[in-house]
Amino acid sequence: METVMISREIRLASRPKGTPTAGNFLLAQSEVRPPQDQQVLVHNLFMSVDPYMRGRMNEGMSYVPSFELGEVLDGGAVGEVIESRSKELKPGDIVTSSYGWREYFVASPKELHPVSHGIQPLSVYLGALGMTGMTAWAGLKLGEVKAGDVVYISGAAGAVGNVAGQLAKMRGCRVIGSAGSIEKVIFLREECGFDIAFNYKVGPVVEQLKIEAPDGIDVYFDNVGGQTLEAALSALRVHGRIVACGSISGYNDENPQPGPSNLFNVITKRLTMKGLIVSDWLDRQGEFEKEVGGYYRAGKLKNKETVVEGIDQAVGAFIGLFAGRNVGKMVVKLASHSEH
Numbered sequence: 001m002e003t004v005m006i007s008r009e010i011r012l013a014s015r016p017k018g019t020p021t022a023g024n025f026l027l028a029q030s031e032v033r034p035p036q037d038q039q040v041l042v043h044n045l046f047m048s049v050d051p052y053m054r055g056r057m058n059e060g061m062s063y064v065p066s067f068e069l070g071e072v073l074d075g076g077a078v079g080e081v082i083e084s085r086s087k088e089l090k091p092g093d094i095v096t097s098s099y100g101w102r103e104y105f106v107a108s109p110k111e112l113h114p115v116s117h118g119i120q121p122l123s124v125y126l127g128a129l130g131m132t133g134m135t136a137w138a139g140l141k142l143g144e145v146k147a148g149d150v151v152y153i154s155g156a157a158g159a160v161g162n163v164a165g166q167l168a169k170m171r172g173c174r175v176i177g178s179a180g181s182i183e184k185v186i187f188l189r190e191e192c193g194f195d196i197a198f199n200y201k202v203g204p205v206v207e208q209l210k211i212e213a214p215d216g217i218d219v220y221f222d223n224v225g226g227q228t229l230e231a232a233l234s235a236l237r238v239h240g241r242i243v244a245c246g247s248i249s250g251y252n253d254e255n256p257q258p259g260p261s262n263l264f265n266v267i268t269k270r271l272t273m274k275g276l277i278v279s280d281w282l283d284r285q286g287e288f289e290k291e292v293g294g295y296y297r298a299g300k301l302k303n304k305e306t307v308v309e310g311i312d313q314a315v316g317a318f319i320g321l322f323a324g325r326n327v328g329k330m331v332v333k334l335a336s337h338s339e340h
């Protein structure tokens with residue numbers, strides 16, 4: 001008789017209105033059948049929660065399909081192969097996948113990306129060496145960031161922001177970051193090497209930028225949008241660049257706020273604003289892994305993360321992103337390596 005695994009998973013129970021609440025989600029169980037020919041069974045060790053998932057909880061297509069009501073969510077995960085019926089992977093291999101929000105799953109090797117065990121913690125493949133690290137790396141390329149630039153990064157203590165700042169420092173930039181608490185400001189200054197960091201909650205960003213960057217900025221790496229984008233438009237120098245990466249300040253708005261009142265700066269200062277979608281850069285993943293993986297292995301790049309334990313805590317971790325409960329990448333630990 002074949003053994004059926006029981007896997008706990010998180011389903012979308014209802015579409016959030018405004019900020020998501022625990023009631024929008026359901027912790028449920030499903031049966032996972034043994035792998036068939038050319039398939040493997042994977043036990044997830046870590047799963048990612050990310051701000052972009054909020055958009056997928058709304059109805060209608062954005063740049064990724066929306067989550068289906070009543071269905072298990074998906075997202076980035078790192079797991080261990082525990083049973084294999086494929087020559088390409090063997091038990092004990094570590095793989096990344098988009099089968100997050102569940103404990104076990106069956107997939108074919110072509111849906112999985114094998115990674116080295118040698119790099120620890122394995123959650124780094126969701127952070128500095130994963131999707132968010134790659135977003136930071138791609139964003140600096142998109143913004144043509146070069147030595148000597150003054151680069152301002154919002155959401156700087158988060159997953160994308162802290163890596164963007166560390167990489168910009170390695171490129172020889174002067175780096176300014178903003179984040180939502182004094183602990184995060186200290187983290188940016190003392191652990192990530194930011195030249196300047198400030199708390200955007202203690203006063204208007206436009207005023208703080210006037211003090212911290214009196215001669216203006218060359219690049220704005222935008223993770224939050226809203227009033228912070230408006231402040232950066234004022235601070236940018238002639239021919240400045242904006243990397244439009246995220247706009248988290250508006251993700252839970254039921255009625256979107258009007259755009260920046262000072263967009264005219266784009267004309268007067270001849271600014272360039274480029275939108276970034278990290279999946280457009282997948283054909284350069286090898287280049288990213290070589291360069292940024294090299295920095296990590298050499299101890300030049302810090303992988304800061306906030307780890308929450310257990311699938312029953314995953315929803316809280318996701319909601320926590322909108323309250324700034326993470327420093328670095330927010331990840332959920334589901335199991336330890338090689339429990340089998």
Ligand SMILES: NC(=O)c1ccc[n+]([C@@H]2O[C@H](COP(=O)([O-])OP(=O)(O)OC[C@H]3O[C@@H](n4cnc5c(N)ncnc54)[C@H](OP(=O)(O)O)[C@@H]3O)[C@@H](O)[C@H]2O)c1
Nearest residue numbers: 051135158159160179180223246247248249276277278324
């Ligand atoms: N374009 C792409 O391909 C791509 C890929 C990945 C991520 N992104 C975007 O990049 C941004 C950062 O993503 P991440 O994964 O690195 O998340 P993250 O920064 O690790 O986590 C979210 C952080 O956003 C901040 N935040 C929450 N609400 C805010 C508000 N109303 N105003 C200002 N800050 C707020 C919080 O930090 P504080 O304590 O500092 O407020 C929170 O810790 C997001 O906008 C995300 O959607 C884009």
